[in-house]
Amino acid sequence: MFESGKKNLITPKNLFTNNKSLISKFTDMSKNVRTVLMEGVPGVGKTFQTKMFMKDWENKKSNKHIKALVSLEFAELxxxxxxxxxxxxxxxxFFNQRNVSVSKDDKKKICFILDGLENCKLPLDFENNKKVKDLKKEAxxxxxxxxxxxxxxxxEAHIWIISQPKGVDKIPSKHINKTVQCQGEAKEEKYLKEVILEKVGQQESDPKLSEIVMFESGKKNLITPKDLFTNNKSLFFILHGMSKNVRTVLMEGVPGVGKTFQTKMFMKDWAEENSNKHIKALVTLDFAELNTKG
Structure with missing residues (x-):
């Protein structure tokens, strides 16, 4: 992410920080901003950015002053x-549905993540809507x-609004303190790799797992992360103008044999840039979770 009109990289740590924080020490300006709008085309990585923000906050690496996150979709609203x-x-x-208890004081120091502004069908009538300041007042x-x-x-709350370009005009700019562009730069890929290494790196130290290997069905060749998506007949394919890479791989194994370990080692190898450098991001999905989405 980059702040609009600037080249500085925006990370979860400084998303709600004013770049003029040094100046703010000598003026009435606050070094924290309240409302941020993130703009990006479909598929550029906006959802990834929000998940990295949540992970950083959950691990207490940034935004420690925020006591709770409230993530809402405009489509649901x-x-x-x-x-x-x-x-x-x-x-x-919101909190009861997630079995989360938040004190009255902490509710004042929360962060709203409002995703999908381009899908908002509400009028968002900033000029004519009645003024509401009381949390108990119905509206x-x-x-x-x-x-x-x-x-x-x-x-005192922070508001992070996420939108495709076609939706940004739904909110007048005077109500936005900071606008950032999600551009899917290489630095974001590097950040993803750091997260993966932090999460799965400890697996390497277990000597019992070193004996787990993969073989291509019907063959004796050992399959490593480096050649998982490479056709063994790569020379033949190159000579005939065909791709040496394969697209879809099925890994089969009985329970407890090490399938999950293999996927984590693939992720670790990629994050360390030892293999599959042409891949720019990894997306892991569990079929059990997908079942719940109909």
Missing amino acids: NTKKDEVKSMKSLLND SMDELLTNLIKGNLLP
Whole structure:
């Protein structure tokens, strides 16, 4: 991520930090910003950025002043356009659904992650919506959102709004303190590799796992992360103008044989740039989780 019009890389650590923090020590400016808009085309890595932010916060690497994260999709908020409720009720519903307990004081120091502004069907009438400052006062979803973004509700909270370019004009620029561009740069790839190494690096030290190997079905050739997606007939393929890389691989093994270990070693090898350098990102999905999504 990069701040609009600037070349400085934006990380989870400085997402809500004003670049003029040194100046702010001598003026009335705050070194923290309240509302950030992240803009990026589809598939550039906006969702990845939010997950890295959440992970960094969960591991207490950044934004330690934030006491809780509230992640909401505009597409979901569209379905609540006819509901009338208070901000207190909205937050209680969110935390109760996740079995999370947050104190009254901590609710003032939360971060809202509002994703998919381009999908918002609410009017977002910043000019005509009534002013709401009381957390217990009931209002429409549109009134709650506009008052939250304007700072009438929960002025100490942070707001991170995520949008494709076609949705950024739904919120007047005067209500946005900082705009960042998600561009999928190489530095973000490097950050992903650092996260993977931190998560799976400890597996390497277990000597019992060193005996786990993979073989291609019907052959005796050992398969390593380096040649998992490489055709063994690469010379033949090159001579005939065909790709030496294969696209889809199925790994089979009985329970407990080391399939998960192999995937983690593949990830570690990639993160250390020992193999598969043409791959720019890894996306892991569990079929059991996908089943829940219909």
